[in-house]
Amino acid sequence: xxxxxxxxxxxxxxxxxxxxxxREITGGYCGDLLSDVMANCCVGNxxxxxxxxxxxxxxxxxxxxxxxxxxxxxxxxxxxVAKAEEEGIAILLSSKSAFEMSCLLGQAGLGK
Amino acid sequence: xxxxxxxxxxxxxxxxxxxxxxxxxxxxxxxLEKGLDLIAVCDHxxxxxxEATIRMGLKKGLKVLPGLEVCSREEVHSLAIxxxxxxxxxxxxxxxxxxxxxxxxxxxxxxxxxxxxDEVEGFNDHLLIGASGLGLLEVIDNVHKLGGISIASHVxxxxxxxMSQLGFIPKDLPLDGIEISQITKFEExxxxxxxxxxxFSDAHFIKDIGRVHTEFYVETASLGxxxxxxxxxxxxxxxx
Numbered sequence: 001x002x003x004x005x006x007x008x009x010x011x012x013x014x015x016x017x018x019x020x021x022x023r024e025i026t027g028g029y030c031g032d033l034l035s036d037v038m039a040n041c042c043v044g045n046x047x048x049x050x051x052x053x054x055x056x057x058x059x060x061x062x063x064x065x066x067x068x069x070x071x072x073x074x075x076x077x078x079x080x081v082a083k084a085e086e087e088g089i090a091i092l093l094s095s096k097s098a099f100e101m102s103c104l105l106g107q108a109g110l111g112k
Numbered sequence: 113x114x115x116x117x118x119x120x121x122x123x124x125x126x127x128x129x130x131x132x133x134x135x136x137x138x139x140x141x142x143x144l145e146k147g148l149d150l151i152a153v154c155d156h157x158x159x160x161x162x163e164a165t166i167r168m169g170l171k172k173g174l175k176v177l178p179g180l181e182v183c184s185r186e187e188v189h190s191l192a193i194x195x196x197x198x199x200x201x202x203x204x205x206x207x208x209x210x211x212x213x214x215x216x217x218x219x220x221x222x223x224x225x226x227x228x229x230d231e232v233e234g235f236n237d238h239l240l241i242g243a244s245g246l247g248l249l250e251v252i253d254n255v256h257k258l259g260g261i262s263i264a265s266h267v268x269x270x271x272x273x274x275m276s277q278l279g280f281i282p283k284d285l286p287l288d289g290i291e292i293s294q295i296t297k298f299e300e301x302x303x304x305x306x307x308x309x310x311x312f313s314d315a316h317f318i319k320d321i322g323r324v325h326t327e328f329y330v331e332t333a334s335l336g337x338x339x340x341x342x343x344x345x346x347x348x349x350x351x352x
Binding site (some may be wrong): 038053059 | 186247248270275276277278279280282
């Protein structure tokens with residue numbers, strides 16, 4: 001499953017990294033404490049969070065995350081978007097909660 | 113030059129998690145007993161007990177700086193420390209305007225506003241345990257605009273610290289310093305940052321006041337001198 005597939009399937013708003021939607025998704029991770037995400041998120045994961053601080057971009061780049069989904073209808077800071085464009089990180093927005101989004105991704109076959 | 117033993121992270125009975133014995137009077141008396149020369153009181157998102165503590169300090173001969181421990185939108189705690197109570201109360205006004213919710217003492221604890229005579233003046237209703245809507249950078253910018261200093265709280269702790277919430281200390285964050293809670297981590301942390309590293313007690317109970325402290329080599333006990341020590345200017349410096 002590619003990042004662009006989940007964008008289409010779940011009507012996610014793409015706020016950065018439009019040219020980086022061909023990345024393959026290997027699984028998913030939920031977390032808002034970046035120390036935890038740095039320790040446990042895996043390469044190619046899609047990362048579900050409510051954290052909008054620009055440090056999420058550095059964490060995503062470091063862990064080679066496929067895309068970040070900002071859940072719960074939250075937005076991200078303007079400097080986060082700018083940094084994500086620089087680093088080539090796709091940030092997607094969803095009005096659903098992390099739990100609902102995880103269920104949908106699971107039903108779509110992710111993590112199986 | 114003089115050497116000041118300082119503890120800049122002391123909660124009063126105003127913090128919901130602060131012990132009710134942490135009155136302005138008890139804090140000043142105990143700080144003097146512990147040999148501290150300079151303290152700051154930093155309650156969660158509030159400075160309402162600062163003036164009473166300053167007045168008690170004046171009476172007993174202890175310099176007290178007013179402060180707050182602000183919780184940012186990212187749930188990062190930082191100390192905002194000022195020279196005058198007016199500055200701290202202006203910061204409090206900004207924080208309150210971005211702080212939602214009402215305290216539930218049965219869950220979070222009482223938030224006692226006390227005077228210097230150990231009398232209860234009232235109870236604060238704000239949800240002081242909560243996070244403000246201010247981003248960490250906005251918190252720091254506001255503190256600087258008001259003339260204060262901003263110190264990231266207990267960066268070595270697994271909760272509410274810049275490291276736990278944001279993974280690392282953003283390089284462009286204009287902090288004046290960072291606080292570690294355990295002196296054993298000093299070398300580990302100072303290798304990771306160019307910022308001045310200090311250690312304070314984060315006391316919520318009387319027994320914990322001054323359990324660790326930071327020394328400032330300065331001319332007088334004032335925030336201006338502390339700022340110079342943090343920058344290493346004109347022979348001023350800090351020591352942990």
